[in-house]
Amino acid sequence: MHEATLAANVLKIVSRAAAGKENRVARITVSVGELAGVMPAALIFAFNALKKETPLDRADLILIKEPVTACCDDCGTDYQPGPFPYHCPACGSRSFRITGGEEVRVKSMELKKEI
Amino acid sequence: MCKTDHNHLEDIDLDCLVQEEDLRHSDRLKAAFRAAGVRGIGLLGSPGSGKTTLLEHLVPELMKKRRVAVIEGDLATDNDARRIQAAGAPAVELNTDGACHLDASMVETAFAELPEPKPELLLIENVGNLVCPVDFPVGEEIRLAVISAAEGEDKPLKYPAAVLRTEGVIITKTDLAPYVRVNPDKMVAYVRDMNPHSRVFLAHMDAAGKLVTEAADGGCSLEDWLLG
Numbered sequence: 001m002h003e004a005t006l007a008a009n010v011l012k013i014v015s016r017a018a019a020g021k022e023n024r025v026a027r028i029t030v031s032v033g034e035l036a037g038v039m040p041a042a043l044i045f046a047f048n049a050l051k052k053e054t055p056l057d058r059a060d061l062i063l064i065k066e067p068v069t070a071c072c073d074d075c076g077t078d079y080q081p082g083p084f085p086y087h088c089p090a091c092g093s094r095s096f097r098i099t100g101g102e103e104v105r106v107k108s109m110e111l112k113k114e115i
Numbered sequence: 116m117c118k119t120d121h122n123h124l125e126d127i128d129l130d131c132l133v134q135e136e137d138l139r140h141s142d143r144l145k146a147a148f149r150a151a152g153v154r155g156i157g158l159l160g161s162p163g164s165g166k167t168t169l170l171e172h173l174v175p176e177l178m179k180k181r182r183v184a185v186i187e188g189d190l191a192t193d194n195d196a197r198r199i200q201a202a203g204a205p206a207v208e209l210n211t212d213g214a215c216h217l218d219a220s221m222v223e224t225a226f227a228e229l230p231e232p233k234p235e236l237l238l239i240e241n242v243g244n245l246v247c248p249v250d251f252p253v254g255e256e257i258r259l260a261v262i263s264a265a266e267g268e269d270k271p272l273k274y275p276a277a278v279l280r281t282e283g284v285i286i287t288k289t290d291l292a293p294y295v296r297v298n299p300d301k302m303v304a305y306v307r308d309m310n311p312h313s314r315v316f317l318a319h320m321d322a323a324g325k326l327v328t329e330a331a332d333g334g335c336s337l338e339d340w341l342l343g
């Protein structure tokens with residue numbers, strides 16, 4: 001369980017990006033790759049615990065799933081695989097490289113007027 | 116577009132990798148290892164899957180060809196480092212005190228503690244865990260996932276990241292397969308279906324307690340693959 005480390009990183013990234021802005025951060029959108037070893041509920045729990053007594057204490061964390069994507073070794077088609085074994089929808093090849101779904105990214109933040 | 120939420124001001128795109136620092140640290144360490152002629156190999160797998168037993172077997176074999184050292188990661192105790200030292204190689208133990216994985220800075224510190232001359236082949240056994248270490252590279256060139264037959268036939272399918280995000284998988288304890296109603300060939304087939312680029316190996320303990328490994332995919336031996 002390293003969700004606390006990830007949540008601390010999210011806070012660090014957003015605090016840096018929001019520094020000097022007049023408006024407050026209301027929402028943070030984070031994408032979680034399906035192949036990242038992250039439990040969404042644990043990440044939200046850790047975020048909500050760590051945001052207290054920081055300028056981001058009223059920010060909500062929204063998680064979106066980033067699907068696995070692959071690129072066919074034989075014809076170069078990018079695709080979203082179904083269940084195993086993965087196979088290319090264009091040529092049927094079973095050989096591929098993973099191109100997405102491994103990462104956790106802070107996608108965006110939404111600011112609101114301070115009220 | 117009519118905005119109903121009048122407080123709404125702006126959306127700012129960030130698109131920042133949450134693990135940027137960890138990944139950069141691992142890349143730096145890998146570059147430093149390469150420059151120093153060190154080839155890093157990562158081992159990861161569930162508690163008790165047989166990582167240290169495999170290393171105890173490999174160390175004397177690999178030492179015939181290269182200078183070898185081992186970094187051991189565990190929540191507690193230095194048992195594994197002592198087992199490796201008994202097998203003949205220098206070893207440093209990293210205790211994570213609860214953390215579920217090693218990271219590049221810990222490995223960098225442990226490497227500095229290894230005696231001179233530094234190894235040409237550095238084997239890094241991660242904390243017993245089939246999930247978290249996958250997300251934290253520690254400067255290795257290749258990673259080997261260690262999955263024992265005793266854990267159950269479907270484990271490759273249930274832990275896809277360990278198969279898709281590593282370069283090799285070894286199915287250990289196949290001698291126990293009949294007792295736990297597992298067909299190791301099926302585990303090999305799962306891995307091959309899941310990751311066409313993965314090297315696949317098998318390991319079992321013979322009646323004398325000696326570990327025997329073999330390639331399950333027609334490729335070179337485990338030792339040769341690790342030596343690179």
Ligand SMILES: Nc1nc2c(ncn2[C@@H]2O[C@H](COP(=O)(O)OP(=O)(O)OP(=O)(O)O)[C@@H](O)[C@H]2O)c(=O)[nH]1
Nearest residue numbers: 161162163164165166167168243287288318319320
């Ligand atoms: N029968 C059999 N037992 C094995 C085999 N490999 C390992 N073992 C046994 O499995 C137990 C755990 O092995 P370790 O090598 O300590 O496992 P590990 O993955 O290093 O464990 P942690 O470091 O605690 O995560 C030991 O009692 C080993 O003797 C094998 O191929 N066959």
Ligand SMILES: [Mg+2]
Nearest residue numbers: 166167195240
């Ligand atoms: Mg061990």
Ligand SMILES: [Zn+2]
Nearest residue numbers: 072075088091
């Ligand atoms: Zn194709």
